[in-house]
Amino acid sequence: MHIPDGFLSPQTYVPAYAVCAGLWVLGMRRLRARLDEETLPWLAVMTALSFVLMMVALPLPGGSTVHAAGIGLLALSFGVWMSFLAVSLVLAMQALLFGDGGITALPVNALAMGLAGSMAAWWTWRGLRRTNESLALFAAGWVSMVLPALLVALVLGIQPAIAHDTAGRPLFFPFGPEVVLPAVLLPHALVGLGEGLLTLLGHRYLTRRRAQPA
């Protein structure tokens, strides 16, 4: 879901940055209220964890792999705000230190993956965990991948409508939602299965670890 720079109009990314900035401040306040002086080290390490979880390959038959994002796992284990801030920092780190991923796409990705993905995972899990714990974890992971994909596809899909020249030719991303939505959603619905598995197994592992004395 890496959008390079140049496909999102300033009408999109400037407001997105403004919304993100407000939520980053709010998120830091929430974290500090919970973690106090341990906020910075925890956030830094969770950022690194999120960074490397995005590198973990889920093997497919035939030797190929897909990559999960670990957002469901992060949100369920460490909370929505921690997950949102960590994912935002990963995106910033990738864009400005590793030169990988767009700086204009950053706020849209942070809101879609970091915030919407984390919240979707959290509420799916809360809603389903009484019915079936495993199903709830798996569904939370799947949703944390598919909902952000849907949002990013929508944001891309509205670009021709909000940014075109006088002749109606697109200035940024050139396809409408009727093209982007299926192209983005179908693969992510499949990759989401891997994300569900990672969330299920990872969360179980962490719960088991916490039950043992350190």
Add this chain to the structure above:
Amino acid sequence: MLELTGVSHRYGAAMVLKEISFGVEAGEKVVLLGANGTGKSTLLKIANGLIAPSAGQVRYRGEAISPGALRNAARNRRFRGRAALLFQNPDAMLFNPTVLDEIAFGPRQLGLADAEERARHWAAALGVGRHLDRPPFGLSGGEKQKVCLAALLVLEPELLLLDEPAAALDPRSTGWLVDFLAGLRCTVITTTHNLSLAPELGRRALVLGEDHGLLHDGGVEAFLGDRERLLAANLMHIHRHRHGLVEHRHFHVHDWD
């Protein structure tokens, strides 16, 4: 047996290895010395055909060895069965559900009928026989190291590459490791930045300098007696000390950091 010619490697703009050439004969015990960050680990990975060097060549028994060359299944099988690498971080090598499965992984891959029997034998030889049914993740650092060694030795390799095998060990386990390696018949290349250990790991020393080139290839004792070159390799440094009111300078070797 193993032959490196003009091997250089860079990560992006950073030079990691500069024109390294040396050969190792069957049965030799070689110690690879160098300060942290001089490229010892990278050199072992290149010699193990895991990383393609930016320039230069690796040959093992006359065959070219590189990730590309090892895509050939027959060559890969031949080479991986003969040359083994112990990673500096043993955790990176452990992924099986039990210690027995971990050690039996190689023989099972080769379809050997007595895979489990071999695994039990080598587990006992390395003193981890009582952990066979435990997951390897829960073991102590030293025990993990031994499980990894058993998992490599079970294929009875001709060439063993060891990356800082003593780094995670306490002095007693280090002594045990030195004795164990001395008793092995295979060719061994061991990296370390621990000078006091060097003479016990081999009689020949390869030393990587801070310019990432080969600073020395020859006797261990000769190198350790050469103060200038120890300083050049950043394996020794000068300390200021105060004795009463007199300040003077010492050459200093730090073994345990």
Add this chain to the structure above:
Amino acid sequence: MNNPFADPGARRDRLALLAYALAVLAATLVHDPRWLAGGLTVTLLLAGSGAGGLLSRVLRTVLPFNLAVSMGYLMLAWLRTEPPWQTLLLLNLRVLLLTAITFLFVRRVNLFRALGFSRSLTYLLGLAYSQALTFRRAHEDFRLALVSRSPRRPGLMDRYRVSAAAASWYLEKALAAARESAQALRSRGFFDA
């Protein structure tokens, strides 16, 4: 607190950060391909002797996504029988320009110095970055160790186990590192200031 303007290098990096942000904004406000091409030329000139490497890295980065989008647009325009060239030129030039500006910034500017005005932000990014590099190195080792230990191509189950072992190792190390860093901060008196 130390004066953020005392170090001329830090000041230069901070100005570069600002210039970078303005350049990105400008490149998305201009819709004339000639201006975008001019911007790309200036960026490559600024890169000096590294221009060739920069350009080839930019091309490699944007190629998959841009090729897919361009081919798709070409097909769509062909169906609608309108000339697509102006739009294709504009889209691709803009992507190239923005990516080139970013790569040049990453190569030239020390981000940690540029962010030196905030001790918390520098600490946060510094720790996250160094920990991420450690994890990335370990990640490479997990992959190589499996290759090194496998005389034959590893099976699906083995690859799955390695991924699981790696993921749980990262979780474990992350928890330990977070606790340790918090203790280190406390002993350095970071919270007393």
